Amino acid sequence: GTYDQMTQLGSGRSDAVIFFDSLEAKVHKLLYKNCEVYTAQYPTFRKCNCSSSNFSKKIILSPLSGWEEKNRLSEDVLKLFYRDFRIVISQSGAEGIHLRPHPDFGQNGSWSIQMRDYLIGHGVKASIVDCNEPIRKVACNYIGVAGFGSAALRDARAACNNAFIVGFTAVSKYYFNDPKFGYGNSEGIGWINEDGSYNPQIFERKKHVPPKRKTVPEILNKFLENHIK
Secondary structure (H helix, E strand, O other), X not given: OOOHHHHOOOOOOOOEEEEOOHHHHHHHHHHOOOOEEEEOOOOOOOOOOOOOOXXXXXXXXXXXXXXXXXXXXXXXXXXXXXXXXXXXXHHHOOOEEEEEOOHHHOOOOOOHHHHHHHHHHOOOOEEEOOOOOOHHHHHHHOOEEXXXXXXXXXXXXXXXXXXXXXXXXXXXXXXXXXXXXXXXXXXXXXXXXXXXXXXXXXXXXXXXXXXXOOOHHHHHHHHHHHHHO
16 A cells, blocks of 8 residues: 555554554554544553562663664674663663563574673673563663663553653664654653763653553544444
């Protein structure tokens, strides 16, 4: 169809499409003239468990993504990751980073081992953790979540009310023309810009209160009611 490749969702032949970001919904409403478009509450909302005894004020979680097919990254990419990790550490007061490989990396962890060794070699305390538990179950264990602009950042934001969530624009641009726009309104997610500039406030742990929206089941029930009548 006309928009299949661009949207990765379809060309509007569905009866309805549900998004979790208001800007994404607004953009797709312009494309899908005969399809109902909704904005829902993120599915992992209200999963926050920050009272857990596992919480660490000193560790950042970084879900590694992109380049799933590669075992090694170029020096340029490693330097950009290192630069942004150093910013996060200096601004948050964290002492170390847990690198969480993408599930598609396979048993050898793909380039996560190279990343760990590179960071350690440049004075950053880093270790690799497994990805057996979903992000929503582990996000509250950390002072913040930061890294490549993957869907894991949204999962972490919706799952934890307090951790800071920060995306790295420079490395994300290897995959996306405009990483920030790809995240719509980036609700509750801060960004380190491509040139390394940033707003210091994005590294503060503070209560995140998302806009109140209907849940997916509520939207589906109302949709069915309207079409059964």
